[in-house]
Amino acid sequence: MMKFKDMNGGEVTLSFKENAFEKSARHVLVICKYQGKWLLTKHRVRGLEFPGGKVEKGETLEDAALREVMEETGAALGRLVSIGEYQVSDKEGSFVKRIFYGEAEKVELKDDYLETVGPVLVSGDLLVERMKDEYSFIMKDDVIKHSLEFLREKL
Numbered sequence: 001m002m003k004f005k006d007m008n009g010g011e012v013t014l015s016f017k018e019n020a021f022e023k024s025a026r027h028v029l030v031i032c033k034y035q036g037k038w039l040l041t042k043h044r045v046r047g048l049e050f051p052g053g054k055v056e057k058g059e060t061l062e063d064a065a066l067r068e069v070m071e072e073t074g075a076a077l078g079r080l081v082s083i084g085e086y087q088v089s090d091k092e093g094s095f096v097k098r099i100f101y102g103e104a105e106k107v108e109l110k111d112d113y114l115e116t117v118g119p120v121l122v123s124g125d126l127l128v129e130r131m132k133d134e135y136s137f138i139m140k141d142d143v144i145k146h147s148l149e150f151l152r153e154k155l
Helices: 061-073 142-154
Strands: 002-005 011-015 027-034 037-043 047-049 052-054 075-090 093-107 116-122
Touching: 002 142, 011 142, 027 061, 027 075, 027 142, 037 061, 052 061, 061 075, 061 093, 061 116, 075 142, 093 142
Parallel strands: 027 093
Antiparallel strands: 002 011, 011 075, 027 037, 027 052, 037 047, 037 116, 075 093
16 A cells, blocks of 8 residues: 555555455546547546546446546446555545546547536646646546556556
8 A cells, every 4th residue: 555645635545456445435536548548527627637526326336437437528438447446534534436447439529528528638648747737636646646657567
């Protein structure tokens, strides 16, 4: 397990295993690719980031991951693999988020992407690109850095 602080001062513990924490994951983050490019979404407030969100009642983590990607990017995933989890703890409490890697089979344009403005495809080294101003604070977090490095080694 790796431990570090996020940009908001929260304590983050990252593990590339499932069910690594006492608390169950109730959020998902999906690192996506489509046709060899990174598939992100543009959050209306935060900026560019990978899709993700909360698990709804009756959903599995996998169901939530597929739904969030579809809602925020219009993409249907053909491949979805769990790669790990992380826990964030701060003065308000803690939560656990499951990290998935997904490969989209197709991306369809939609009229509404809920809290985002839809899909954005990015080429190149996301470890460098993610530090630009248009990216969400979530993308600048070490969870993304370590997850991208993990995927680089495993894929």
